[in-house]
Amino acid sequence: MKKYFVLCFLFLGIKVQAQKTPFELSGKKETTTYTAAIAYYQNLVKGCPEAKLLSYGSTDFGKPLHLLVLSKDKVFDPAAIRKSNKRILLINNGIHPGEPEGIDASMMLARDLIKGNKIPKNVVIAIIPLYNIDGSFNRTGTSRANQNGPVAYGFRGNSKNLDLNRDFIKTDSKNSAAFQLIFNTWQPEIFVDTHTSNGADYQYVMTLIPTQKDKLNGILSDYLTQTLVPDLYKRMEQQGYPMIPYVNSIGETPESGITGFIESPRYSTGYTTLHNTIGFMPETHMLKSYDLRVDATYKLLQAYVDIVARDASVIGENKQKADAFVAAQQEFPLDWKLNKSEVNELQFKGFEAGQKPSEVSGADRLYYDRSKPYTKTIKEWNKFEPAITVQKPIAYIIPKAWDRVINLLKLNGVKLREIKADQKIAVESYYIGDFKTGTRPYEGHYLHSAVKLNPVKQNLQYYAGDFVVYVNQPCNRYIVETLEPQATDSYFNWNFFDSILDMKEHYSAYVFEDTAAELLKKNPDLKAKLEAKKASDGDFAKNGPAQLDFVYKNSDYYEKTHNRYPVARLLTDVQLDLK
Incomplete structure (x- = not known):
C-alpha cells in the first residue's frame, strides 16, 4: 500500500511538472521555442473536449499557423459560435519573436483556464501561439540590444526578412494570408497583439496602445474609451501593474509630452479596425526583468477575458451596430492628422534624465537615473482628425x-x-x-x-x-x-x-514632327492649347521636344490607359448584367 501511494505521488508530480511551461521550468528566465510551444499545446488539449488546436494555411517557413481554441460548450464552428451569440477574443503572439512575453503568458493562461475550469461560457478564446514562426527559429540573445532578457529569443524579421507587423495589407508573406484566413473565419470582436516596447526608461512594466479612438467607429470608440480601457487600467493597478499609454515621446524624454499612436492598416490593429474589431497592442517595457513582463502580460490577458465575459452582450450589440453603420456609411477618411491644439494631462511615473560624457565618444549622452524616480504631470496629444476623405x-x-x-x-x-x-x-x-x-x-x-x-x-x-x-x-x-x-x-x-505608370507606346520624333504639324493645322483647339501653354511657361516655350510631347499627349495617338488607375468607380446605380 505504501508503495502504491509513493507511485501515485510520483505520477501526480510528473503530471503537474508536465503542465509547466518551458518558461516556468527555466526559473522564468527563458522563453519557449516554437517546437516546444506546439508540443505543449498538443499535450494540453489531449483529453480536454473544451480545447482544440487547429491549423491554417502555411507560412513562409513552410509550417501552418496554429490556433488554440477554448470553447466551454465544446463548439468549434465559428458560424455556430456567432449564431449562439458568444463573443470571440483573438490573441496573437510572436509577430516579433524577440518580444515573446505573450507567447509564454498565453501558454500559462490557456492551461489555467482549462485546468481551473475557468473558460467563460459566453466567450470563445482563440490564441495564435506564435505567428512569426520563421523569425522564432532565428534564435539569439543579442538581436534586441536594449532588452533585458529572456536568455534567447527570435528575430523580428521572418524568413523573407519582412516585418510582419507591416504586412497586413500588402500580404507579401504567407503568414499574413494565413492570419487573414483565421481572422475572417473567426471574426473576433476583440483582438490583442502582444509586444515589447523600445524607447525611454520609466517605472511602468506595461504600456498600452488601443485602437486609435478617433479612427474607430464611434459606437465602438465610446465603449472603448468609456468602459473597456478604464477598466483595464483599474484592474492592472489592482494587480500591481499600473499602466500608461504607450510612451510615444515627441522629444528626447517623456517630459516633453507624448502623442497617440496612429496605426494605419499595415499594422495588425490598423487592419482589424477596418473590420470593426477593437484592437490592442500591449507593450511591456524592455528594461524590466522578463519574469515581470510575462506576469504583467498574463494578468492583462486575464483582464481581457474577464471584461469580455462581463460585457459580452454589449460588445456583440456594438459590433452589430457598427457593421450596419459602416455598410451604409457615405464618407470615409483615408488619412489622418494630429490635432495639436487639443491636449490632455497625465500623471507619469518616470526617472530623472540627464546628460553625462559618453565613455565611447566623449560627447554628452542621455541617461536615466533610477535612483531618482518621480511622478510628474506630462502632456498627451491624442486627438486625430481626417486629413483626406472620399465619398x-x-x-x-x-x-x-x-x-x-x-x-x-x-x-x-x-x-x-x-x-x-x-x-x-x-x-x-x-x-x-x-x-x-x-x-x-x-x-x-x-x-x-x-x-x-x-x-x-x-x-x-x-x-x-x-x-x-x-x-x-x-x-x-x-x-x-x-x-x-x-x-x-x-x-x-x-x-x-x-x-x-509605364507607357507602352511612343513615337520617333522625326516621324511625329510631320504628324504633329498636321494635327495642329486640323485642330484649332489643340493649337490654341499649345500656344497658351507656351505663353504661360517660358521654359516650355524654349523646349521643342516638350512641345512635341505636349501635342502627342493631347492627341488620339497617346494611349488612353497610361496612368489610368484600373479600378473604376460606379457612380450611378445602373442595372448591370451580373452572375
Missing part, C-alpha cells in the same frame, strides 16, 4: 486581370459579383496626376504617397468575368481604404498597380 461610389469595378487584388478582397470577406457578358459601363476613372515615391525600399516596396488624382467620367468596355464590388458591406472600410489610391495603405501605394 464612396455605388461600386468599384475591377478587371479580372488584377487577380491579386481580387483574391485579397475575397480573403477579407468582401462580396464580389462577376459581370456576366461583355458590356460598356459609364464610370468615373482616376488618372494618376502626381505622387511621391520613397527613395529607399521599405518592407520590399518603394512606397507611394501624396497621390494626386484627376477623375474623368468615361464609358469603358468591360468583359465577362470582370468583378463588381458594391460598397454596401460591413467591410466597406477595407474596400475603400485599399481601393482608393490616395489612402495611406492603398493597394496603389503598395505598388500593386505600378505597371499602369
Whole structure:
C-alpha cells in the first residue's frame, strides 16, 4: 500500500511538472521555442473536449499557423459560435519573436483556464501561439540590444526578412494570408497583439496602445474609451501593474509630452479596425526583468477575458451596430492628422534624465537615473482628425486581370459579383496626376504617397468575368481604404498597380514632327492649347521636344490607359448584367 501511494505521488508530480511551461521550468528566465510551444499545446488539449488546436494555411517557413481554441460548450464552428451569440477574443503572439512575453503568458493562461475550469461560457478564446514562426527559429540573445532578457529569443524579421507587423495589407508573406484566413473565419470582436516596447526608461512594466479612438467607429470608440480601457487600467493597478499609454515621446524624454499612436492598416490593429474589431497592442517595457513582463502580460490577458465575459452582450450589440453603420456609411477618411491644439494631462511615473560624457565618444549622452524616480504631470496629444476623405461610389469595378487584388478582397470577406457578358459601363476613372515615391525600399516596396488624382467620367468596355464590388458591406472600410489610391495603405501605394505608370507606346520624333504639324493645322483647339501653354511657361516655350510631347499627349495617338488607375468607380446605380 505504501508503495502504491509513493507511485501515485510520483505520477501526480510528473503530471503537474508536465503542465509547466518551458518558461516556468527555466526559473522564468527563458522563453519557449516554437517546437516546444506546439508540443505543449498538443499535450494540453489531449483529453480536454473544451480545447482544440487547429491549423491554417502555411507560412513562409513552410509550417501552418496554429490556433488554440477554448470553447466551454465544446463548439468549434465559428458560424455556430456567432449564431449562439458568444463573443470571440483573438490573441496573437510572436509577430516579433524577440518580444515573446505573450507567447509564454498565453501558454500559462490557456492551461489555467482549462485546468481551473475557468473558460467563460459566453466567450470563445482563440490564441495564435506564435505567428512569426520563421523569425522564432532565428534564435539569439543579442538581436534586441536594449532588452533585458529572456536568455534567447527570435528575430523580428521572418524568413523573407519582412516585418510582419507591416504586412497586413500588402500580404507579401504567407503568414499574413494565413492570419487573414483565421481572422475572417473567426471574426473576433476583440483582438490583442502582444509586444515589447523600445524607447525611454520609466517605472511602468506595461504600456498600452488601443485602437486609435478617433479612427474607430464611434459606437465602438465610446465603449472603448468609456468602459473597456478604464477598466483595464483599474484592474492592472489592482494587480500591481499600473499602466500608461504607450510612451510615444515627441522629444528626447517623456517630459516633453507624448502623442497617440496612429496605426494605419499595415499594422495588425490598423487592419482589424477596418473590420470593426477593437484592437490592442500591449507593450511591456524592455528594461524590466522578463519574469515581470510575462506576469504583467498574463494578468492583462486575464483582464481581457474577464471584461469580455462581463460585457459580452454589449460588445456583440456594438459590433452589430457598427457593421450596419459602416455598410451604409457615405464618407470615409483615408488619412489622418494630429490635432495639436487639443491636449490632455497625465500623471507619469518616470526617472530623472540627464546628460553625462559618453565613455565611447566623449560627447554628452542621455541617461536615466533610477535612483531618482518621480511622478510628474506630462502632456498627451491624442486627438486625430481626417486629413483626406472620399465619398464612396455605388461600386468599384475591377478587371479580372488584377487577380491579386481580387483574391485579397475575397480573403477579407468582401462580396464580389462577376459581370456576366461583355458590356460598356459609364464610370468615373482616376488618372494618376502626381505622387511621391520613397527613395529607399521599405518592407520590399518603394512606397507611394501624396497621390494626386484627376477623375474623368468615361464609358469603358468591360468583359465577362470582370468583378463588381458594391460598397454596401460591413467591410466597406477595407474596400475603400485599399481601393482608393490616395489612402495611406492603398493597394496603389503598395505598388500593386505600378505597371499602369509605364507607357507602352511612343513615337520617333522625326516621324511625329510631320504628324504633329498636321494635327495642329486640323485642330484649332489643340493649337490654341499649345500656344497658351507656351505663353504661360517660358521654359516650355524654349523646349521643342516638350512641345512635341505636349501635342502627342493631347492627341488620339497617346494611349488612353497610361496612368489610368484600373479600378473604376460606379457612380450611378445602373442595372448591370451580373452572375
